[in-house]
Amino acid sequence: MDEQQTLDLGTVIILGTMGMIILAMGVVVFFFIYQRRMIAKQNELTMLELQHQKELMGAVIQTKELEQRRIALELHDDVGSTLTAIKFSVSSFTIGDKDKELLNNNLADAIQKVRRISNDLLPSILEELGLITAVKSLIKTLNDNKTVNYVFESFGEQIRHPKDVELACYRVLQELLNNILKYAHATEVRVEIVLSQSGLVVIVTDDGDGFVPEDHTNHERPSLGLKNIESRIQQIKGEITYEKRLPKGTKVLIDWKRHE
Ligand SMILES: Nc1ncnc2c1ncn2[C@@H]1O[C@H](COP(=O)(O)OP(=O)(O)OP(=O)(O)O)[C@@H](O)[C@H]1O
Ligand SMILES: [Mg+2]
Structure with a gap:
């Protein structure tokens, strides 16, 4: 038991x-x-x-x-x-x-x-005559500044893309060129635009100090330029890439594809 x-x-x-x-x-x-x-x-x-x-x-x-x-x-x-x-x-x-x-x-x-x-506020030339003519005119004005030489070339077809895409590219280009003038210490800047039925590519190259946005994420001074660029490109469902070139300079590429 x-x-x-x-x-x-x-x-x-x-x-x-x-x-x-x-x-x-x-x-x-x-x-x-x-x-x-x-x-x-x-x-x-x-x-x-x-x-x-x-x-x-x-x-x-x-x-x-x-x-x-x-x-x-x-x-x-x-x-x-x-x-x-x-x-x-x-x-x-x-x-x-x-x-x-x-x-x-x-x-x-x-x-x-x-x-x-x-015209700075609303580039009427952009609405009336399109991105290529507007950028040509912008580059012409910038070339009055003798410290930097701006070269512009366009390739491809003479077609128009949606207004918001053209405006976004133009504004981004303005900011990129403005930043180059302020910070890059460049002597030559090339802007190339390739237009096609399927989209457009904008390439900005300079021979300045070289720069990618990642280097400036902890910037003490609050700035809007790069954030606005990102937001504008995102709104048109495009892509933007920055690349430091060797031995010096920066290449920025904007790629937008027509989404049907
Ligand atoms: N092309 C460049 N070459 C070298 N540094 C650059 C270039 N573009 C931007 N930067 C650096 O990145 C920082 C952020 O650029 P961003 O355009 O956002 O600001 P900002 O131009 O200083 O001010 P904002 O555009 O708001 O007037 C700049 O302060 C600068 O240090
Ligand atoms: Mg800026």
């Missing part, structure tokens, strides 16, 4: 220990799964936050572009035409030739400035 009781007690202890081990293992497995779920949830939240930030940035750029368009049209149509009207009426004034000439020159200067500002 005693022997039977000892056996039962032994079985109870073994079963109890096994139960506790299984319980402990269950708790460990539960915590493991719980932790993995939490990490997955956290990753999902971070992704959503990033996505939201990107969408916000896209919306900011779009709003800015609309506002620039409004100001540009108002400057051109309102201020520009008022100045032109004044210029014409001046010719009928009975004032000395010297005064008339001075007034005329000042007015012509003001008209040109209004045109330039309006």
Whole structure:
């Protein structure tokens, strides 16, 4: 009888220990799964936050572009035409030739400035004549600066791509060229555009210090240029790559494919 009781007690202890081990293992497995779920949830939240930030940035750029368009049209149509009207009426004034000439020159200067500002805000040439003509004109203006030599070449077919694609490429190009002027210490910059039915490629090469955005992620001064570039390219579903060239310089390639 005693022997039977000892056996039962032994079985109870073994079963109890096994139960506790299984319980402990269950708790460990539960915590493991719980932790993995939490990490997955956290990753999902971070992704959503990033996505939201990107969408916000896209919306900011779009709003800015609309506002620039409004100001540009108002400057051109309102201020520009008022100045032109004044210029014409001046010719009928009975004032000395010297005064008339001075007034005329000042007015012509003001008209040109209004045109330039309006064109910076909304490159009308881009909408009317397309990316190639607009970039040609931009390069021509930049070549007035004698420290850097800008060369432009275009290849392929003479076709137009959607307005938002042309505008995005133009704005990105403006920022890239502006950055080169500010930071690269380059002497020669080449801009090449290849147009085809299936898309477009823009290549900017310079012989400056060499640069990739990864080198500037921890920049102390908050800057928008590179972030805007990324956002604009993302909006048109394009790709942009930066490459340091040897022995010096940078090559930036923008690739956009028509998605039908
Ligand atoms: N072509 C380049 N050559 C060398 N460094 C560059 C070049 N382009 C950008 N950088 C570096 O990357 C940083 C970030 O560029 P980004 O265009 O975002 O800012 P920014 O031009 O300084 O300011 P913002 O564009 O907002 O007016 C610059 O401050 C500069 O240090
Ligand atoms: Mg910049």
